[in-house]
Amino acid sequence: MTESSAAPVASPTIKIQVSGLKKAYGDNEVLKGIDVDIANGEVVCVIGPSGSGKSTFLRCLNKLEDITDGTVIVDGYDLTDKKVDIDKVRQHIGMVFQHFNLFPHMTALENVMLAPVQTKRATKEEARATGQRLLEQVGLGEKANAKPANLSGGQKQRVAIARALAMNPDIMLFDEATSALDPEMVGEVLQVLRDLADQGMTMVVVTHEMGFAREVSDRVIFMADGFVVEEGTPAELFGNPQQPRTQDFLKKVL
């Protein structure tokens, strides 16, 4: 590998290029060779049965997991290149998990301000102004001074989304962001995701919300047993699935 290999290498229209991605935990190979390209502004939903490798796939996209084999190129940075500064790459990527992991002793606004200030991307004043704007964007402008304990699950998740947006990412990864929520709060969080999709954010969304996948995504990927079994537009995948495994899965969940 040369020094220059740490520089961006991909086309700016392709945000994420995954080729031959394998991930094993010991002898257990949970990703068995995934090939996916995701374009700028594309919204991709990843669906599939429990244990099929969806979260592991997502976590490989910002190297929360070490990649066993294959390549993952994000915003032109090859994550398998040891010279690539992963913290720098992660500044392009916002990630939202099932559990919100907010700091309980900080207000909603302080949680949102934290990363830009800590990484010196913004002064405190700038981060405060941006944080307030982002809380308003997710419908929580009036909750800026509330501590997480005084917010509902859906509100906490919306703070977590605002926190991810505070680093001004150009890719957002959502790992079952609504799975821990009471049903009545799912809609308010999905609405924030819809708004982000409308604004042209590149998004990869691991979800069990088939209605959301159907309505919002540009492309749906169906995974099973560590493989991409089938992918297509929502109309193709939900309306006319080709693979028996996809058909069986959709029969169960729709």
Ligand SMILES: Nc1ncnc2c1ncn2[C@@H]1O[C@H](COP(=O)(O)OP(=O)(O)OP(=O)(O)O)[C@@H](O)[C@H]1O
């Ligand atoms: N840190 C880990 N160590 C060992 N095995 C793991 C680890 N993380 C995940 N696995 C295994 O990898 C497989 C895929 O898990 P993953 O969480 O990616 O599936 P998933 O499709 O997201 O499932 P779900 O829909 O239930 O969240 C599972 O068999 C799981 O037990």
